[in-house]
Amino acid sequence: MTIRDVAKSSGVSISTVSRVLNGHPDVSEAVREKVMKAVEELHYVPNDSARSLVQAQTDTIGVVIRGIGNPFFASVMAEIEKAAAKAGYEIARTQIGAEEDELLAGASLVKSRRLKGLILLGGRFDYSAEDAQRIDVPFVCCTFTNSFGDLATEQYSSISINDYAEAYRATQYLTARGHQRIGIVLERREDHSISELRCRGYCDALRGKGLLDEALIAETGSFSMAAAYEATKKLITEHPEITALFVIADSMAIAAMKALYDLGRRVPEDCSVIAIDGIEMSEYTTPALTTLSQPPEVMARKAVKAMLDVIRDPEAHRHEWVKTTLREGGSVAQAR
Amino acid sequence: MTIRDVAKSSGVSISTVSRVLNGHPDVSEAVREKVMKAVEELHYVPNDSARSLVQAQTDTIGVVIRGIGNPFFASVMAEIEKAAAKAGYEIARTQIGAEEDELLAGASLVKSRRLKGLILLGGRFDYSAEDAQRIDVPFVCCTFTNSFGDLATEQYSSISINDYAEAYRATQYLTARGHQRIGIVLERREDHSISELRCRGYCDALRGKGLLDEALIAETGSFSMAAAYEATKKLITEHPEITALFVIADSMAIAAMKALYDLGRRVPEDCSVIAIDGIEMSEYTTPALTTLSQPPEVMARKAVKAMLDVIRDPEAHRHEWVKTTLREGGSVAQAR
DNA sequence: TTGAAAGCGCTAACAT
DNA sequence: ATGTTAGCGCTTTCAA
Numbered sequence: 001m002t003i004r005d006v007a008k009s010s011g012v013s014i015s016t017v018s019r020v021l022n023g024h025p026d027v028s029e030a031v032r033e034k035v036m037k038a039v040e041e042l043h044y045v046p047n048d049s050a051r052s053l054v055q056a057q058t059d060t061i062g063v064v065i066r067g068i069g070n071p072f073f074a075s076v077m078a079e080i081e082k083a084a085a086k087a088g089y090e091i092a093r094t095q096i097g098a099e100e101d102e103l104l105a106g107a108s109l110v111k112s113r114r115l116k117g118l119i120l121l122g123g124r125f126d127y128s129a130e131d132a133q134r135i136d137v138p139f140v141c142c143t144f145t146n147s148f149g150d151l152a153t154e155q156y157s158s159i160s161i162n163d164y165a166e167a168y169r170a171t172q173y174l175t176a177r178g179h180q181r182i183g184i185v186l187e188r189r190e191d192h193s194i195s196e197l198r199c200r201g202y203c204d205a206l207r208g209k210g211l212l213d214e215a216l217i218a219e220t221g222s223f224s225m226a227a228a229y230e231a232t233k234k235l236i237t238e239h240p241e242i243t244a245l246f247v248i249a250d251s252m253a254i255a256a257m258k259a260l261y262d263l264g265r266r267v268p269e270d271c272s273v274i275a276i277d278g279i280e281m282s283e284y285t286t287p288a289l290t291t292l293s294q295p296p297e298v299m300a301r302k303a304v305k306a307m308l309d310v311i312r313d314p315e316a317h318r319h320e321w322v323k324t325t326l327r328e329g330g331s332v333a334q335a336r
Numbered sequence: 337m338t339i340r341d342v343a344k345s346s347g348v349s350i351s352t353v354s355r356v357l358n359g360h361p362d363v364s365e366a367v368r369e370k371v372m373k374a375v376e377e378l379h380y381v382p383n384d385s386a387r388s389l390v391q392a393q394t395d396t397i398g399v400v401i402r403g404i405g406n407p408f409f410a411s412v413m414a415e416i417e418k419a420a421a422k423a424g425y426e427i428a429r430t431q432i433g434a435e436e437d438e439l440l441a442g443a444s445l446v447k448s449r450r451l452k453g454l455i456l457l458g459g460r461f462d463y464s465a466e467d468a469q470r471i472d473v474p475f476v477c478c479t480f481t482n483s484f485g486d487l488a489t490e491q492y493s494s495i496s497i498n499d500y501a502e503a504y505r506a507t508q509y510l511t512a513r514g515h516q517r518i519g520i521v522l523e524r525r526e527d528h529s530i531s532e533l534r535c536r537g538y539c540d541a542l543r544g545k546g547l548l549d550e551a552l553i554a555e556t557g558s559f560s561m562a563a564a565y566e567a568t569k570k571l572i573t574e575h576p577e578i579t580a581l582f583v584i585a586d587s588m589a590i591a592a593m594k595a596l597y598d599l600g601r602r603v604p605e606d607c608s609v610i611a612i613d614g615i616e617m618s619e620y621t622t623p624a625l626t627t628l629s630q631p632p633e634v635m636a637r638k639a640v641k642a643m644l645d646v647i648r649d650p651e652a653h654r655h656e657w658v659k660t661t662l663r664e665g666g667s668v669a670q671a672r
Numbered sequence: 673t674t675g676a677a678a679g680c681g682c683t684a685a686c687a688t
Numbered sequence: 689a690t691g692t693t694a695g696c697g698c699t700t701t702c703a704a
Binding site for chain 2: 696699
Binding site: 001043045046047048049050052053068069070071072073074075077078093095097104107108110111112113133134136225229251254255257258261280281283284285286 | 337379381382383384385386388389404405406407408409410411413414429431433440443444445446447448449469470472561562565587590591593594597616617619620621622
């Protein structure tokens with residue numbers, strides 16, 4: 001079932017069918033109807049591969065989404081599609097697992113779909129200049145930036161929160177309320193990614209006040225809730241004097257609150273909890289989680305804006321930090 | 337940057353490059369190395385479209401995932417990939433929004449990638465026979481089945497839970513504990529989808545005992561937590577005599593519990609809550625949610641199994657109901 | 673073991 | 689307004 005069959009069935013040439021399918025204006029109404037009828041009857045569906053193979057250049061931006069079931073990326077994605085549509089761009093998206101290589105997937109997408117640019121939704125913080133060269137269209141890192149690699153800033157754009165500064169702020173929020181023994185729950189201390197950056201912010205915020213105690217750093221080894229639950233239990237059991245916890249992600253913080261509850265500690269009376277993310281779920285815990293919320297719509301719009309600018313002018317690469325919004329729940333209290 | 341450039345750079349023909357890239361055995365070691373070196377240096381990435389355009393038939397199964405950020409589908413997907421790999425099949429996946437047409441996306445994928453079969457991860461419950469014909473390879477519906485359409489059972493396979501029976505069971509779980517005034521929170525009563533099926537199970541379970549009161553059916557209009565929160569508040573305010581709630585999805589149940597809490601009702605002492613889904617998050621609420629848990633791995637494995645069977649024998653279409661597992665949290669108590 | 677050439681399904685430039 | 693035709697980048701015969 002190809003365009004050829006449709007042409008035959010409707011008694012016109014394949015180029016006419018192509019024109020009808022692509023909404024070209026120079027087709028008579030009679031022919032258009034004939035063709036559409038044949039398309040319907042034959043259940044014809046164009047072959048996307050053939051189509052993109054032959055298309056020289058399209059106004060298309062690719063998006064590589066890293067992490068299959070990430071609801072935050074889902075919201076960002078929805079907004080990216082809207083913003084791109086408004087600017088007259090198509091979106092070609094592909095989704096990869098957390099263990100796959102987003103640059104490889106991106107390069108592949110660029111080739112296949114003749115993209116004008118690429119947005120990476122989540123990825124490594126440590127690209128080498130070499131790595132980046134594999135993508136031969138301008139690209140924008142969304143929700144992360146190249147804190148640990150040797151990319152020149154002119155080689156890419158990025159839209160992200162300032163992980164260091166936001167972690168500093170979260171920690172400060174706790175010290176400002178009189179907390180002195182403040183623990184942190186993170187994935188791995190030196191992961192060359194958000195854990196490491198946020199840990200630095202936490203450490204610096206406490207060090208300045210002479211409150212830093214590295215024994216209060218709990219590593220989970222993964223981003224799973226189960227791991228966060230166990231790590232929190234261990235941390236609190238070993239350091240019962242802790243009165244506040246900074247957890248690097250909302251989902252992990254929810255697990256941490258459960259751990260505290262199961263240890264007989266009330267949140268926030270016995271132990272406060274703050275996190276960074278702002279997912280929907282953490283508004284519905286009891287108490288609601290106090291968290292620094294990343295705005296998906298803002299990040300999406302800025303990413304598309306950066307993409308369009310740099311498509312127009314390859315020198316226009318920029319790096320923006322998006323501010324989080326403090327979403328106060330009921331999980332933080334004054335220290336007694 | 338095409339296969340042609342690689343050929344030129346390494347001084348061989350394009351067919352030789354193709355052979356190297358595809359791991360064909362009849363290439364000398366010297367040539368293989370030369371080609372690989374050129375590939376590295378040029379950062380060559382094959383064009384997927386061209387590749388799939390020319391490939392006659394591949395051992396590939398397509399998966400259309402409906403709903404971008406659905407963590408349940410993410411777990412199912414991971415297991416599908418494993419199971420398919422074990423059977424020597426590739427997976428081509430595509431992801432669509434909840435408003436897009438999974439059959440269209442599927443048909444397109446089939447054409448583009450010359451698939452042997454298609455797995456639909458989430459979709460409408462009301463395909464017409466006409467609809468199904470648009471897919472010209474065998475397909476398996478995973479997590480849903482055609483309860484409201486006129487598809488012949490020989491036209492497709494399905495792996496799903498029995499929404500009606502599971503809802504019946506959930507409701508019965510509540511009546512068995514002495515509850516008489518039992519509300520339900522669902523999306524739309526006649527959505528031709530899970531809400532409708534689960535509502536029937538709920539109704540029949542109560543009707544048999546003379547406990548059915550249609551005033552206790554709360555429609556949210558969407559699957560969002562915010563809508564579930566509001567609907568629950570309204571329902572409980574209007575019917576304060578309610579002592580138990582069946583909510584059709586875990587995420588909505590979490591919002592419902594928050595609504596109860598905000599109304600000053602304790603769960604489970606004042607009002608019990610049960611749901612269907614079994615997402616990770618609902619283990620970490622306080623109290624943990626009692627829910628009928630759908631097993632993603634089982635559904636994935638059965639879907640792949642069904643797919644392989646029906647690829648081998650087109651007559652082998654089958655319809656399986658997967659049983660949920662009761663995951664008892666602390667959200668249900670005996671009625672006082 | 674290697675190369676030449678056909679052709680996958682489609683779009684677009686060029687003819688008519 | 690419609691048809692003819694040349695590729696897009698690749699895999700795969702077929703020949704050497």
